[in-house]
Amino acid sequence: MSSASKPKPQRSVTLATFLPYRLNVLATVVSGGLGRIYGERFGIGIPEWRVLATIGEFKRITAKAIGQHSEMGKVKISRAAASLEERGFIQREANADDLREMFLTLTPAGQSVYDEIVPLALNYAAQLTADLSPDEEATFGMLLDRLLARARKEFDGSEL
Amino acid sequence: MSSASKPKPQRSVTLATFLPYRLNVLATVVSGGLGRIYGERFGIGIPEWRVLATIGEFKRITAKAIGQHSEMGKVKISRAAASLEERGFIQREANADDLREMFLTLTPAGQSVYDEIVPLALNYAAQLTADLSPDEEATFGMLLDRLLARARKEFDGSEL
DNA sequence: CCATCATAGTTACATTTGTAACTATGATTC
């Protein structure tokens, strides 16, 4: 070992400056705020919203594909879909080519709810970033993606 | 109404580019990754870690104060503290000046666990941001704080 | 000081979520 300058091995964690904690707090506050909007008006929760949003985006999609696009386990999707179907917001249609899977589509009622939520959700996101310049917003999104890519690598164990 | 140029009212939400969703995904992956570290080795969950970290930071603190510093409800703290006490990681000590509250402190065993987790947690956070330059990291943190401040305002209802 | 009100923390109950097993169907291989 040469030169010097110990990089100051900290002996404690300050929660308020600890990134995993801060990310969790922000995500919780944001999810809660947005969830309140569609929760109060339409009585649906986050998993239901994600399923609805994914069907709204892809029009006709299987539960498995929803899982890949929405980061949810199949159990959660199954439950959310059952709940949305009960309320008449989505329909299930067996795939004749593979009877294991079902295509999900929005009913007219579901499309109508979706059409109502979309502007509320977009507005929420716009309000959330209202204090940021377009540049800052783009930067934040870019860094978010890079952090996510890194977090997904799980750091291959060598440093744990 | 004058001029023109509709600001293109989007008719759908692309989940993959929707900030609340992306924040939630990142926070979930990060919490999961970090949680696995102290979960597997010490058998503690996120609420326990937060309580432990807060006591480690403040040395002697009431449950209420932990709540203020760690964004957790009192029920969660009560349960986490009970679990940590059962395992001999923390001690409770009634405040003679106000018998309603209890000061929590780390036992030697708890301090030892804390001392083991701190470098792991700091290292996790360092690995997480390893792809970012110091400038980018600072920028991300700053924007995170501004978003959090904004999200907390709950947008005063006028735009909902 | 005693009646009311507020607060710290716990407990009870309901809701949500995750894990694992299961059911039904499809793919593969010998």
Added chain:
DNA sequence: GAATCATAGTTACAAATGTAACTATGATGG
């Protein structure tokens, strides 16, 4: 073309979390 293996989705059970009620103590105001 039966036996094995893989996959989509559901169900059953367990663990975690939230909401509300409760207990004990302290503060306040007449």
